[in-house]
Amino acid sequence: xxxxxxxxxxxxxxxxxxxxxxxxxxxxxxxxxxxxxxxxxxxxxxxxxxxxxxxxxxxxxxxxxxxxxxxxxxxxxxxxxxxxxxxxxxxxxxxxxxxxxxxxxxxxxxxxxxxxxxxxxxxxxxxxxxxxxxxxxxxxxxxxxxxxxxxxxxxxxxxxxxxxxxxxxxxxxxxxxxxxxxxxxxxxxxxxxxxxxxxxxxxxxxxxxxxxxxxxxxxxxxxxxxxxxxxxxxxxxxxxxxxxxxxxxxxxxxxxxxxxxxxxxxxxxxxxxxx
Numbered sequence: 265x266x267x268x269x270x271x272x273x274x275x276x277x278x279x280x281x282x283x284x285x286x287x288x289x290x291x292x293x294x295x296x297x298x299x300x301x302x303x304x305x306x307x308x309x310x311x312x313x314x315x316x317x318x319x320x321x322x323x324x325x326x327x328x329x330x331x332x333x334x335x336x337x338x339x340x341x342x343x344x345x346x347x348x349x350x351x352x353x354x355x356x357x358x359x360x361x362x363x364x365x366x367x368x369x370x371x372x373x374x375x376x377x378x379x380x381x382x383x384x385x386x387x388x389x390x391x392x393x394x395x396x397x398x399x400x401x402x403x404x405x406x407x408x409x410x411x412x413x414x415x416x417x418x419x420x421x422x423x424x425x426x427x428x429x430x431x432x433x434x435x436x437x438x439x440x441x442x443x444x445x446x447x448x449x450x451x452x453x454x455x456x457x458x459x460x461x462x463x464x465x466x467x468x469x470x471x472x473x474x475x476x477x478x479x480x481x482x483x484x485x486x487x488x489x490x491x492x493x494x495x496x497x498x499x500x501x502x503x504x505x506x507x508x509x510x511x512x513x514x515x516x517x518x519x520x521x522x523x524x525x526x527x528x529x530x531x532x533x534x535x536x537x538x539x
Contacts (some may be wrong), residue, residue: 270422273412274303280380280406282307284373286365287337288318289326291416292384294430295423296409301335309376310335311369313342316454317438321462340368344440345449355395355445361438362396366403382406388416434471435523442475456510463505467498471521479512487520
């Protein structure tokens with residue numbers, strides 16, 4: 265069944281003829297880019313957006329892989345904080361971000377005579393509150409992985425078969441997702457979050473989120489990594505560093521990392537109003 269999904273993906277890509285991929289360097293877009301280059305060759309452009317919500321380490325990894333496979337890679341500036349209303353952090357914040365991003369990618373696609381804009385959304389992305397997908401649909405962005413019925417597990421398994429280093433890369437979302445809805449997003453907050461998460465990654469944690477609740481840092485790590493915090497030396501190091509970064513209080517979320525934890529405060533009514 266899995267092999268059929270890969271065959272379907274290749275067929276779907278072949279039918280598109282030429283594409284511009286919204287490429288972040290994450291698990292999904294890296295796999296999509298690899299397969300697309302295999303199928304369409306030089307009819308593929310990878311486009312990465314540089315902004316204050318996108319950590320430097322992610323940009324460097326994206327650039328490195330694009331160079332390795334020899335794809336045309338365009339880096340654009342798409343500063344979300346410049347979008348009217350975005351910094352106020354409404355519940356449909358991602359809609360404005362994706363609309364801006366995909367509009368810019370569409371313009372580049374037209375300039376390069378590329379027929380379609382695609383993204384790395386997959387079947388698992390349909391289970392959470394994702395207003396950005398509404399913007400993608402409005403602008404006609406295609407999601408080949410989703411159309412091929414691929415789940416995150418499928419993508420990781422195929423990525424491993426292709427020898428991609430991203431096959432077991434932790435999930436990542438833009439840094440703005442660490443700030444509670446209704447709380448203003450600032451470059452200062454984003455920098456604090458980036459520095460705090462980088463410190464935890466440097467300590468050896470793999471799946472990391474540092475949620476910015478004003479003076480409080482709420483750390484999420486994968487459930488199996490929580491045990492590492494039951495070490496006084498680790499707790500002292502993390503607390504001291506995050507206070508140095510600017511937080512007054514440092515806490516650990518006892519449930520650990522889970523996708524969309526900031527959406528847990530939203531009611532179904534709020535989600536519907538923003539769709």
